[in-house]
Amino acid sequence: MMKLFQRVSGFFSSLFGAKKQIKLGLYGPPNGGKTTLANRICEDWLGEEMGSASALAHETREITVKESIVIKNSDGRELTFNLVDTPGIATKIDYEEFIKAGMSDSEAKKRAKEATKGVIDAIRWLDDVNTVIVVLDATKDPYSQVNITIVGNLEARDIPVLIVANKIDLKKADIKRIEAAFPQYDVIGISAKHGKNIEDFYNKLFEVTK
Amino acid sequence: MSLTLQFVPYSQIAPMSGSERVDYLLGIAKKEKIVLLEGRLSPDQEAALIEKTMQSINKRFKGIELSVVYPDADSKELFTKIKHHVVNFLLGNRSGFTIIGPASVVKEIKQDPDKIQLLTQ
Numbered sequence: 001m002m003k004l005f006q007r008v009s010g011f012f013s014s015l016f017g018a019k020k021q022i023k024l025g026l027y028g029p030p031n032g033g034k035t036t037l038a039n040r041i042c043e044d045w046l047g048e049e050m051g052s053a054s055a056l057a058h059e060t061r062e063i064t065v066k067e068s069i070v071i072k073n074s075d076g077r078e079l080t081f082n083l084v085d086t087p088g089i090a091t092k093i094d095y096e097e098f099i100k101a102g103m104s105d106s107e108a109k110k111r112a113k114e115a116t117k118g119v120i121d122a123i124r125w126l127d128d129v130n131t132v133i134v135v136l137d138a139t140k141d142p143y144s145q146v147n148i149t150i151v152g153n154l155e156a157r158d159i160p161v162l163i164v165a166n167k168i169d170l171k172k173a174d175i176k177r178i179e180a181a182f183p184q185y186d187v188i189g190i191s192a193k194h195g196k197n198i199e200d201f202y203n204k205l206f207e208v209t210k
Numbered sequence: 211m212s213l214t215l216q217f218v219p220y221s222q223i224a225p226m227s228g229s230e231r232v233d234y235l236l237g238i239a240k241k242e243k244i245v246l247l248e249g250r251l252s253p254d255q256e257a258a259l260i261e262k263t264m265q266s267i268n269k270r271f272k273g274i275e276l277s278v279v280y281p282d283a284d285s286k287e288l289f290t291k292i293k294h295h296v297v298n299f300l301l302g303n304r305s306g307f308t309i310i311g312p313a314s315v316v317k318e319i320k321q322d323p324d325k326i327q328l329l330t331q
Contacts, residue, residue, distance in 0.1 A: 090260075091263055091275065091313075093267055094273060116267050119260065123261050145256075145276040
């Protein structure tokens with residue numbers, strides 16, 4: 001019944017030219033700076049943060065959605081989207097790493113369990129987002145299979161992608177390596193933490209969501 | 211420390227469904243063996259492999275290291291692209307190979323376009 005209602009509602013929306021709701025997903029491996037970028041976007045356009053970021057991996061373990069963010073470009077054009085911050089996608093999670101970082105045994109096990117669920121949720125949400133920003137740490141090797149799997153899945157679903165090379169304020173950052181790894185995509189270098197090149201990032205968003 | 215590599219020819223997984231392939235390959239990795247698969251999984255099967263890996267994590271099994279070596283994947287030449295599409299359509303993704311190593315055995319797989327480095331624990 002619900003599906004029938006959604007179909008009828010979708011039909012009338014398309015008939016009267018209602019704009020498609022953009023769900024902009026932030027995807028990437030852990031510690032790339034997804035939540036820092038989400039906070040930057042929310043602070044710039046809503047005046048508030050979205051979530052907590054940390055140097056410790058798997059700080060974001062649940063999908064977070066901030067609805068109806070409106071951004072403007074220099075031409076006065078507006079872009080409205082729901083921002084979906086996802087947990088970092090990983091192929092392994094070892095609770096002992098969290099113990100080494102100073103957590104108690106029970107805290108570490110809880111965090112690891114939540115992190116595994118977070119990865120599963122992030123993968124399942126691939127079916128619900130319609131534009132994706134892949135956030136990569138520009139100081140790290142981009143040729144990881146997780147990055148390739150994420151981009152491959154977006155390509156298979158025909159989802160528009162913008163690749164962000166984050167942390168360009170750091171000395172070891174190398175945007176060219178990321179560009180070489182993903183030559184078929186636009187790559188924009190930013191520092192989400194310090195706001196470096198963020199205007200160019202917003203302009204690219206307009207291009208990708210066209 | 212000894213390492214066990216299990217070679218899986220593509221013909222072995224070809225008759226399996228996507229879900230069966232993932233279960234089969236993950237099952238080998240959970241036995242602390244390194245899987246060397248001829249060819250590659252599709253992107254959605256790779257995502258399913260990560261998802262099932264996460265569901266399997268416990269005190270003993272901490273996940274996997276995954277790497278795919280796929281020659282000419284980024285080729286911009288039209289002929290090469292068409293050739294790959296036709297071969298993949300007819301025979302499945304048989305080109306290249308996939309390494310799936312249990313995280314307890316394989317610490318990291320470093321991947322460059324042309325070489326692969328397996329670092330053990």
